[in-house]
Amino acid sequence: MRFCPGCGAALGEAAFVQEYWVAADRHVVCWCPACSVMCTVVLAAALVGTEPEH
Amino acid sequence: MLSAEKNERLTRVGPGTPMGELLRRYWWPVATHDMATRVPVKRRLLGEDLVLFRDGSGTVGLLAEQCPHRRAALWLGCTEEEGLRCGYHGWRFSATGECLEQPGEPADSTFKNRIRATAYPVQELGGLVFAYLGPLPAPELPRYDLFVWDDAWRDIGHAELPCNFVQIMENSVDPYHVEWLHGRYGSFLRELGGAAAPLPVVTKKHVKVAFEVFEHGILKRRVLEGHTEEDEDWKVGHPLVFPHMLRVGAAGLATFQIRVPIDDENTWHVWYQTYRPDGGAPPQSSIPVYEIPLVDERGEYLRDYVDGQDIVAWITQGRISDRTKEHLGRSDLGVIMLRKLYAEQMDAVARGEDPLCTYREPHDVIDLPMERDKFGSAVEFRQLWTRESSVRYSPIRDQVLELFGDPVPAWT
Structure with missing residues (x-):
């Protein structure tokens, strides 16, 4: 992750970017010192939808 | 995975480094x-x-x-x-x-x-x-409760550990390691030694854990198998005191584990115990100090007790853990939260602000939260901790056992 998903600022030296895994999905925790937003970007191996009852 | 650059930023403690500048805003035990x-x-x-x-x-x-x-x-x-x-x-x-x-x-x-x-x-x-060691004026020395109680006994164990302090701190937001490193591995060593029963308390499985940043650092909560959110492990929890301590214990037995960075690759670890039964302890003339051994007479790392197992887990990650090669999962979210908190507070210092847990006003005491009935029972936890932690090296261990008067557990 090079840019904050919240404000678009560059995630530079002071930013926090940490990858972890949930099953086959890559999760990247980002904290942006410019806007203070912390978020998780999920690089999903697959998108799973839930079919409502019908 | 953490990038090499972020790992450097997280672990370098010398003058002029971002982490070094953050840590210089705190009072450190130096002796x-x-x-x-x-x-x-x-x-x-x-x-x-x-x-x-x-x-x-x-x-x-x-x-x-x-x-x-x-x-x-x-x-x-x-x-x-x-x-x-x-x-x-x-x-x-x-x-x-x-x-x-x-x-x-x-x-x-x-x-x-x-x-x-x-x-x-x-x-x-x-x-x-x-x-x-930081810029003046110095903040107030935080008078955390364990340091100032006047009706408690104390003892202080210490050792120099050949690794960076962050990997030790990460252990304090990693609840799952308890049931595996101390529960399974500790019991495995007992099996090899011929002990019939596994260790109690630390073998309980985690159902869920939670971490929240609060005024003293990170508050850690857990629900263990057979327990509920009404138990104090969840309702109260216990804190990682930012940036360098763990508060752990149960009723009457409250301890700090203090991780003091000697340099990038060495940490002075202080196990600070207080013993304070209901009604208080009688006066103590002096506080015993003792060194915690790392190896046995053959030079093998001591692993047959809780703190020895922790020490080996910390040291074997390397002098500075290479986090570019790690693979974190959902069970590591506490570790991630701590790293993010360090990053955030480094940035606060760079912007000229006081970081978390800086005290500018004189105060009598700072009370910290900690569950009384840890892992379901204060007595069971004390029975374990006074036998299977670094307390086993305390010169006043026998007096401490008498002070509490807990029955001798069947598993010894």
């Missing part, structure tokens, strides 16, 4: 009370070499190791009624760094008025000597 004597001793903190001494008037001083004159070490010195005299040429320095005397210089010289030793503020509290 136990018995180290501050008329005999000057070498200490190292945050990558800086220092000399600790107590002069004849009782004043404790902490100076940079090397004499400003010809750079000899000041631990090669003698304490005088006031200050420390360099053993090489006799220059004498006060605890605040003033050069008081230059015996070889002309009597009418004012040279000494233009010379200072680098000196850092020190304070004594609860049997520890605390030092502050």
Whole structure:
């Protein structure tokens, strides 16, 4: 992750970017010192939808 | 995975580094009370070499190791009624760094008025000597409850561990390791040793864990198998006290594990115990201090008790854990939260702000939360901790067992 998903600022030296895994999905925790937003970007191996009852 | 650059930023503690600048905003234990004597001793903190001494008037001083004159070490010195005299040429320095005397210089010289030793503020509290290496004015020394209770016994164990302090701190936001490192691995060692029963308490499975940043650091909660959110492990929890301590224990037995960065690759670990049964403990004349051994007589790391298992897990990650090669999962979210908190607080310092847990106002005591019934039972936890933690090396362990009067557990 090079840019904050919240404000678009560059995630530079002071930013926090940490990858972890949930099953086959890559999760990247980002904290942006410019806007203070912390978020998780999920690089999903697959998108799973839930079919409502019908 | 953490990038190499972020790992450097997280782990370097020397002057001028982002983490070093953050950590210099806090008071650090630099010695136990018995180290501050008329005999000057070498200490190292945050990558800086220092000399600790107590002069004849009782004043404790902490100076940079090397004499400003010809750079000899000041631990090669003698304490005088006031200050420390360099053993090489006799220059004498006060605890605040003033050069008081230059015996070889002309009597009418004012040279000494233009010379200072680098000196850092020190304070004594609860049997520890605390030092502050940051910009002045120094904040207040936090008077955390365990350091100031007047109706508790204390003892202090300590050891120098050959690894960076962050990997030790990460252990304190990693609840799952308890049931595996201490529960399964600890019981495995007991099996090999012929013990019939696994260890109690630490073998309980985690159902869920939670972490929240709060005024003292990170509050850690857990629900164990057979327990509910009504139990104190969840309702109260216990804190990682930012940036350097874990508070852990149960009713009457409250401890700090203090991780003091000696430098990037070494940590002085202090196990600070308080024993405070209901109604308080009788007066204690002095606080015992003892070293925690790392290896047995064959040079093998001691792993047959809880803290020994932790120590080996920390050390074997390497001097500085290579986080570019790690693979974190959902069970590591506490570790991620701690790293993010360090990053956030480094940024706060860079912006000129006081970081978390900086106290500018005088105060009597800072009370910290901690569950009384840990893992479901205070008595069971005390029975375990007084036998299977570093307390087993305490010179007052037998008196502590008597103080609480807990029954001898069946699993011993």
